[in-house]
Amino acid sequence: MTDQLFSMKGTGLKTGVHIEPGKRLGVDFFTKDVLEVAPALLGKILAVRQPDKIVLRQMITETEAYRGTEDKACHASRGKTPRTEVMFRRGGFVYVYFVYGMYWMLNVVTGCANEPQAVLIRGIDGSNGPGRLTRSLNINGTFYGEDMTVSERIWIEDSDIEISFEKTPRIGIGYAGRRLVNMLWIFIITSRA
DNA sequence: TCATTGATTTCA
DNA sequence: GAAATCAATGAT
DSSP: OOOOOOOOTTSOOOTTOOOOGGGBOOHHHHTSOHHHHHHHTTTOEEEEEOTTSOEEEEEEEEEEEEETTTOTTSGGGGOOOTTTGGGGSOTTBEEEEEETTTEEEEEEEOSSTTOOEEEEEEEETTEESHHHHHHHTTOOGGGTTOBTTTOSSEEEEOOOOOEEEEEEOOOSOGGGOHHHHTSOOEEEEEEEO
16 A cells, blocks of 8 residues: 655644554444544545546544434434435445535445435535535545445544534525524534643 | 526326 | 526626
């Protein structure tokens, strides 16, 4: 394996530091409830191999939980379709979808099989907004169904960075009903050590 | 505030 | 088949 390591300004990551294999988050991390995994992902490192073989690493700064059939804002709440099928697998799989005719959204499936949950990665260091981060990392529909616990193209690494975060209401999901709008299911980093 | 943009889903 | 929907962005 000859990963060229890469560091963007401001991440606090050092170039040339090799990431140990054990750093990759495994199945145990992702098979917990989405409300546990979503905040736990803050401060972790998203790694994506680019077409030119370089691996970009960026810290996750904002996540959002989508939780199963009770959550009307979750794409899987109305049953299994070709698009949402991956959300019914066990945690660790990648769910990407296209929205507004131009943006790819990156999600990580959580929980056990037949428990459709996912975390939307809304922000990483160096870019704000879920649509922009997928563009900057060249994430597209071909990543659908990748298993982050074994994939050579995309995975998440553990990190010792200590962070604080706040919870806020989800946006753009008014159609899901008032009770769900009141759930504080967006998690945003407010400070880091 | 509004146009953009096209896959997915729902309705006929 | 056709029509409505959409978890966003950037320009105005």
